[in-house]
Amino acid sequence: MSTMQHTDVLIIGAGPSGSSAAALLRQKGHQVTIIEKQYFPRFSIGESLLPQAMVFLEEAGLLDAVRQHVGEFAFQFKNGAAFLRGKQRSFYDFTEKFSDGPGTTWQVRRAHFDHLLAQQAEQYGAEIRFGHEVIDVDVDANQPILTVKDEQAQVYQIQAKFLLDASGFGRILPKFLDLESPSDFPVRRAVFTHIEDGILDDAEFDREKILITVHAKDHRAWYWLIPFADGRCSFGVVAEQDFFAHYGFDAQQDIDLDALLKRILADDESLSHVLRNAKFDTPVRTLVGYSANVKHLAGRNYALLGNAGEFLDPVFSSGVTIALKSSSLAIPLVDQVLQGQTVDWMEQYEKPLRAGIQVFRAYVESWYSGEFQDVVFSTQQDEKIRRMVSSLLAGYAWDTTNPIHKNAKKRLSTLAEYCREPQSSEAITHGA
Incomplete structure (x- = not known):
């Protein structure tokens, strides 16, 4: 094994949280090395950004x-x-929201989007080592050490003053450091692909909005339809395991995922009509059990960013926003560490980050229980309530001035009751 290499900050993963963290660190003059197992551009889902991410x-x-x-x-x-x-x-129109900040964003192919961010991080001076794989982690020493296998299968070690895990679903540090904690969400599966959507009638489908469709026979199941600007869409369905078993899915056998997705689509008359001219021309993929949590998000000389720490659910497209928020919160603290200052990672990073994640969690849970669906489809919302909900859907989960931010779970339940039966909105905007 060659002589130990050194850098100021090591980042595992060049996705949105890793690239944004690197860019922020370079602005502060720190040397940054990113270890990325894959080569970019590479396929990823999560194509519908939220306006909060623009900030x-x-x-x-x-x-x-x-x-x-x-x-x-x-x-x-x-x-x-x-x-x-x-x-x-x-x-919901995100420009008509309660919170300050951008009300528009883009829906992006993640292969190109993530590659752009990584290239810009490189422009700022970060070194990205594509095709390099972390095979061991040592955080016991004052300065953490990664053991890495390069493109030629040569092994080397690199030491940093601080380590950030932005490995997403790879979850490198949680696996190596035994940080994983079971998610309390039911095990759900996503089946998805990219299609030529063939949608010609603009009155049926607004390309400037993601379309979320509740399955006609099971309110726990839903479809996403995320349009791109060239007549194509990301399309997928999410549900619990028993839902897919009803369609003959068996994880132990080879399944024709393309046929499966088409059968599930055919069971929803309204969405089938929207996609009546669609061409399924890309292999269908599946992910299962993606919801994840950890015991803690940071230690003495490392921190977890984005999905490496926690992933909730794709239903409201919160993944990239949480990833970017985690970098925004963590990098000023890493800078303090590098300057020899003391940081309370629980108080200054974990609690603030989780505060917004808990808001996202509240309305993800409310969606699957059916309560938030009642809110979404209600005709009883006044304009004030619509703006508050629009802010949450736009990603402003850390806006503590939004009345439905505090005690989000309880207030969403109250909101659902309000939407079912016309009454004063005061219980929601000023209630407990």
């Missing part, structure tokens, strides 16, 4: 790089979310 991209100096390539990569302008349940339709 973090701009802070990291990454927003202009994305903006300059909108046309080239067919990134679709996005201003809201639309919902479909049988014959019921509803939508």
Whole structure:
């Protein structure tokens, strides 16, 4: 094994949290090395960004790089979310929200989006080692050490003053350091692909909004339809395991995922009509048991960013926003550590980050229970309530001035009752 290499900050993973963390660190003058197992561009889901993410991209100096390539990569302008349940339709315009900040964003192919962020981090001076795999982690010493296998299967070690895990679903530090904690969400599966959508009638489908459709026969199951600007969409369905078993899915056998997804689509008349001209021309993929949690998000000389720490559910597209928020919170603290200052990672990082994640969690849980679906499709919401809900859907989960931020779970339940039976909104905006 060669002589020990050194850097200021090691980052595992070059996805959005890793690239934004690197860009922020380079702004502060720190040497940054990113270890990335894959080669970019590479396929990933999570294509529907939230407006709150624009704030973090701009802070990291990454927003202009994305903006300059909108046309080239067919990134679709996005201003809201639309919902479909049988014959019921509803939508939220993110420019009409309670919270301050951007109200628009894009829907992006993650292969191009993530690559753009990584390239910009490199432009700022970060070193990204694509095709390098972490095979061991040592955080017992004052300065953490990674053992890495390079493209030629040669093994080397690299030591840093601080270590950040931005490995996403790879969850490198949780696995090596035994940090994983079971998620209390039911095990759900996503089956998904990219399609040529063939949607010609703009009255049926607003390309400037993600479309979320509740399955006609099981309210726990839902479809996403995320349009790009070139006539294609990301399309998928999410449900618990028993739902897929009903369609003959058996994880122990080879299943024709393409046929499976088409059968599930055919069971929803309204969405099938929207996609009546669609062409399924890309292999269908599946992910299962993706919800994850950890015992803690940071230690003396390391911290977890984005999905490496916690992933909730894809239903409200919170993944990239949480990833970027985690970098925004963590990097000023890493800078303090590198300057020899003391940081209370629980108080200054974990609690603030989890505060917003808990808000996301509250309405993810409320969605699957059916309560938030009642809110979304209600005709009883006044304008004030709609703006508060729109802010949450736009990703402003850390806005403590939003009345439904505090005690989010309880207030969403109260909101559902309000939407079912007309009454004063005071219980929601000023209640416990």
